[in-house]
Amino acid sequence: xxxxxxxxxxxxxxxxxxxxxxxxxxxxxxxxxxxxxxxxxxxxxxxxxxxxxxxxxxxxxxxxxxxxxxxxxxxxxxxxxxxxxxxxxxxxxxxxxxxxxxxxxxxxxxx
Amino acid sequence: xxxxxxxxxxxxxxxxxxxxxxxxxxxxxxxxxxxxxxxxxxxxxxxxxxxxxxxxxxxxxxxxxxxxxxxxxxxxxxxxxxxxxxxxxxxxxxxxxxxxxxxxxxxxxxxxx
Numbered sequence: 001x002x003x004x005x006x007x008x009x010x011x012x013x014x015x016x017x018x019x020x021x022x023x024x025x026x027x028x029x030x031x032x033x034x035x036x037x038x039x040x041x042x043x044x045x046x047x048x049x050x051x052x053x054x055x056x057x058x059x060x061x062x063x064x065x066x067x068x069x070x071x072x073x074x075x076x077x078x079x080x081x082x083x084x085x086x087x088x089x090x091x092x093x094x095x096x097x098x099x100x101x102x103x104x105x106x107x108x109x110x111x
Numbered sequence: 112x113x114x115x116x117x118x119x120x121x122x123x124x125x126x127x128x129x130x131x132x133x134x135x136x137x138x139x140x141x142x143x144x145x146x147x148x149x150x151x152x153x154x155x156x157x158x159x160x161x162x163x164x165x166x167x168x169x170x171x172x173x174x175x176x177x178x179x180x181x182x183x184x185x186x187x188x189x190x191x192x193x194x195x196x197x198x199x200x201x202x203x204x205x206x207x208x209x210x211x212x213x214x215x216x217x218x219x220x221x222x223x224x
Contacts, residue, residue: 008151034212043115043202043215044154089153098144098167099213101153 008087010106019077021105023090028071030094035064035075038104039086047075047088077107085109113137115216117203123222124193132188132219136205143186144204144213145178154202160186161208193223 013019025033031052036044050057050064050073057064063076073090087106091099116135124130136143145157156170160180171177175193180186190197200220204213 036215041217043204043217046212046214049212091154097142097161097208098156098159098170099146099154100156101146103153 008104008106010108012108012110013080015080015082015109015111017080019075019080019084019107019109021075021077021088021107023073023075023102023105025071025073025090025092025100025102027092027094027100028068030092030100032093033064033066033073034091034093034099035062035073036089036091036101037084037086038089044089080107080109082109082111115203115205115214117201117216117219119219120217121220121222123224125224126195127192129189129191130193130221132190132201132221134186134188134203134205134216136184136186136203137214138184140205140207140214141183142206142208142211142213143180144206145186145188146202146204148200148202148218150199157188157201190221193221195223197221198223 034049035047037047038044048059048062048064050066055066061078065074087104089104090102118133141162143160146154148154158178159167175191178188200218202218204215206213
């Protein structure tokens with residue numbers, strides 16, 4: 001994925017607010033998309049996925065939206081909690097089964 | 112159940128030395144992936160194993176990097192003649208293959224002095 005070095009885009013929200021994290025992908029052949037959450041010193045943790053034949057999928061407090069026309073993916077977190085603070089990565093699978101990761105967004109939740 | 116495990120969790124080595132990183136995937140998972148994550152960056156694909164098929168090595172950055180998966184389970188990533196730019200967290204993931212979720216281990220932090 002595109003590198004942004006040490007300066008990840010950061011989204012800062014108040015506890016209890018809703019968060020929206022956005023991701024643009026480049027491969028129009030991608031057919032599977034995943035959002036991962038990564039806390040400091042840990043491996044990425046699966047949050048939610050969506051296949052290309054869908055445009056919306058909901059989980060517990062999370063919703064993923066897929067817009068294939070503009071190649072855009074978003075993750076919505078409802079009632080954001082301090083434990084949601086982490087770096088969030090979108091990933092796509094296009095053709096080969098290995099994932100291509102975005103550069104990540106840091107979510108900071110203010111108590 | 113047990114998740115993906117990796118060892119060692121941290122490895123410090125001198126430039127020019129060889130290192131081996133180990134991954135134990137989730138039992139029953141046929142697919143195994145290696146990724147590399149440099150400080151503050153996203154994950155970079157290295158290599159992918161699926162069952163008995165030939166591995167997809169298209170992400171390996173140089174011929175100093177190699178990996179094997181014995182018995183369709185445990186995998187070892189080997190980096191020969193390590194360089195300082197090899198310093199990164201090496202992450203392993205496993206899954207059912209195809210359009211299936213990949214589950215990640217905690218990673219091995221490699222530091223090349």
